[in-house]
Amino acid sequence: MSTDTSTMPAATNRQAPEIQIFRVYIQAPAARVFEAITSPEFSVKYGYGGEVHLDLTPGGDYRNDTTAAMKEMGMGDVAVTGRILDVDPPNRLVQTWIAAWHGEETTLTWDLMEYAGGLTRLTLTHDCTGAPHTALDVEGTGDADQGGGGWPWVLASIKTLLETGQPMVGAGA
């Protein structure tokens, strides 16, 4: 049987950009936002959850453990690994970021800028040069329920958690 494709939208050849930048304003001091990024007490309450463990010195290890749900899906104990490249709390953190399911090395730069009144501008730059699978995953064009929320969904959930004290619906674990 032939399939009529004439009414389907044209397939796009667009690829996820190698360098992706995400910026969000959070009503919380930079120190608190930095803590949210770097401590397991917070990391289980936003994004896709799992404890993060960082040795906050250049060359130190980074890892994001898997959640029970991820283990059920057949993942091991660790979802993401990496290494700290540069750290200046609470203004800046540069790290490598390797998703276990792709094994591609990428670089994350977290920039925090605090304004008067305790408002923080968080800018996350994800350099996925040579890591097309990771670039596609973190872009956030998929369904958040299916793990496709990417950084937009993760950062939105950090904002919700810090501003309301409650995890965003569906986030964390």
Added chain:
Amino acid sequence: MVDDMQDDLVFKALADPTRRLLLDALFETDGQSQSELEALAQQRGEMSRFGVAKHLRLLEEAGLIVRRKQGREQRHYLNPIPIRMIHDRWIDKYTEHHTMALLDLKRKLEES
């Protein structure tokens, strides 16, 4: 408060065809320089150099693009988060309403 102000800036930024063109261009190829974007805008219409620079500034103020220095050049990147926030806050609310209305209709039809 901050979010309301940001929403205002986003809606205003989107209410202009040249700015939407610039966003579409960055969606196709992220990280373009101002001169690349100017060349594109010129192809599509008559846009002075100052026009594109001004539009890019408004898009940046709305948080829809982020500038990043690369070598001697400023490159422009899409920031998907403000539109995502508007989607979560406004669009979901109304699509949810439609879904609820359909569910109500279904229940009424099934009851009768």
